[in-house]
Amino acid sequence: QVTLKESGPGILQPSQTLSLTCTFSGFSLSTYGMGVGWIRQPSGKGLEWLANIWWDDDKYYNPSLKNRLTISKDTSNNQAFLKITNVDTADTATYYCARIAIVVTTGATGFAYWGQGTLVTVSS
Amino acid sequence: DIQMTQSPSVLSASVGDRVTLNCKASQNINKYLNWYQQKLGEAPKLLIYNTNNLQTGIPSRFSGSGSGTDFTLTISSLQPEDFATYFCFQHNSWPLTFGSGTKLEIK
16 A cells, blocks of 8 residues: 655745655655655645656756755665755745656556645744 | 646535546546545545446446546445535656546536
């Protein structure tokens, strides 16, 4: 059974760095084809993909956030992390982590399993 | 970036109706189009992956079709639990992008 759970600071001030943790079970980020992505959603709005990290440590970022994102993983503890520097009120959103996978029989399948999300509010 | 355009943005329908939701990509995304359902306060749930593959546990009244740039999600007979927002998502190329959603509401 695949599960993911996000954790974060809840609230932080503008210009600070947001650190998010995704703790998962039911798969390993050291297994071929496995990946974890981060997606966010401002209240009442759409979904925005932020970053992905793969089993081989390959990383992809949304260029719209330029150099503010850093994704990493701790394979031993089944965790993935996302840092966003210099946050602003526009970064207020629910942040989700999700598993993405490349399956031998079907190829890439997109985000099949999602965490419940963690609400992050940026406010002075 | 590939832009994903969903239509309509709001769809009013009744229980038992057959409905079709549309998603258009700004360029060819091959088969790499997923559909997600999201209810208020919940995470998105994968319904269909790679255009027409039903995710495990999803009722067969959901189906997907299309190729290249034009895709559809069809619900053959709406059930009360189907009233939600639906997002399409392309994972053919980076950056990955979502459509802005179709809100399916009760008529």
